[in-house]
Amino acid sequence: MTGEGNAPPAPAPVRSAVRGHPGVIALLILLALFAAAGLFAPLIAPQNPYDLASLDILDSELPPVWLVGGSWTYPLGTDAQGRDLLSAVLYGLRISMLVGILAVVIQAAIGIPLGMLAGYLGGRADTIVTRFADIQLSLSTLMLAIVALALFRTWLGAESLGANAVPILVVVIGLAEWPFFARTARAGVLSEKAKDYVRAARALGATDGEIVRRHILPNILSPLIIVAAIGIANAIMAEAALSFLGLGMPPTRPSLGTLIRSGYDLIFAGAWWVTLIPGAVLVALLLTVNLLGDSLRDALDPRLKSRGGSVTA
């Protein structure tokens, strides 16, 4: 995506968003912290939450350290099986972010080429891609994912679905939301392809493939980055929802959604931390990604800023 001189290293609006807003830098640092916590979970976590043999049922439902009965052995308390909640949350964060990012990679890998093709070729290719994208958007992506995973579960059984949950979730959530990328890429290509630099490149003998990859793509990257940010938030939320419904990650390898589900019954027994601590981490993560997407969008479209904020629809 580099070379040719007319392609900046990072899209200009994204750079100006980072430069002009200290809030964006804070959000980026926060996101980096989340990413590091997830990435290095095996190193940071005091306990391996997947190793069921190390759990002691006598330690179950211990409160966090700041409540009566809490101790530094389990800083955030324990769940119903005596699992250290801090470790479980770190590993859960790891899975949630992994699924979210991989799903968006799939969305982008399908959506961007299709959208660019539709925008560049026009005609029948455009009609087909646009029509498919519209149909899929009018069906809810979350509902499609719920139905798809329900069928997977019936087909494979709960055990087998649990064992293969990560790839299945990634593919299902990835397939469900590609139209956002396709639409944005198509709109970008449509507005870029008539510009002088594209005509100049063509006059110099560049092939269609070169024009699209080396000239147009770098120039439509900023809106795609925003779609990716919002896409990651949506994918993480979808994964959490599916796991909460019991259609995603199994209790033996919990994501944040699974942790919320397995702690849910305990709120009636007063052990609110088992469900609300993973919940708070999930909300903080989603809020960070959503706000980041919003700030980038504001920087990209100054018209929105003059109207007093962004509109996430």
Added chain:
Amino acid sequence: MDAIRPAATFLFQRLFQMLLVMLAILTIAFAIRSSLGDPVRELTGPVASESERATLRDELGLNDPWPVQFGRYLEGAARGDLGTSYIYKRSTLAVILDKFPASFELVLAAFLIVVLLSIPGGIYCAVRPRSLGAKLVLGVSVLGVSIPVFLTGILLISLFSVLLGWLPAFGRGETVSVFGWESSFLSLDGLEHLLLPAVTLSSIMLPLFIRLIRSAMLDELGRDYVRTARAKGVSRLHIWIGHALRNAWLPVIAQAGLQFGNLLAFTLLTETVFQWPGMGFLFLEAVARADIPLITTYLVVVGGIFVIANTIADLVSLALDPRVSLEAAR
């Protein structure tokens, strides 16, 4: 007469499309059913011998070529017979329709909350874009979008049911039967049970609608006719509601139609949190127990509701502005 003809054509087209979509959904449901389900094992249990199963299989017509089976399925669907539930041993359609009032009333209550709050909220944020109140409303709405609906439910339960003990945490409570329709709206206990689920469900749609109404209103308020009206001395309130809001409706309703599928998913999540005995809760029970006829019938019913709702949204926007929709149909 000339004015009616394009509208009638439009209606006819939409009805034809509806039929095609339903046929497609039924085909998918049939495909799932015939590849996943084995009704013979469900009917006989593990003790039956191989030959007994083979005879039963023959009697049920499971050895017929698939076009014959598909024809039989469609014929049944036309009569309202989409199979028998493994769990309930009754017609799947009847089982699901029994749960319809619970889901419908939950959605209706959430819808009322959304309409009552999003219209004033959206207008306020559009006419006072720089005010502290507008920033607050938009800030809370970012928060609302970032809290998953099931977490909102859990938070409300821990606050109002566990901590304060004011409201019940699950179930529908007492319902009053009106011509066979079990309603939560007619008893205090029913309303108490309805409140938290309805607030939960509305929490996810409300931010979206406030933002939609706000941006549609902002678009309208910048137009010339608003300036003209202001110059004529029309009162502000009248401009906002009588002029701008009337025109802002159209994009809002078009967008709202697209949200219907999400609404179904969020309803399913809300029902799970509050163990609300609706269709979504039933669907998850069917999934957990691999009741394939019930699962496929749910898909057909939800597909049907979805198609009908979309058609209604189209007809409403046609009624509001005949030009736009008819041009789009052409």
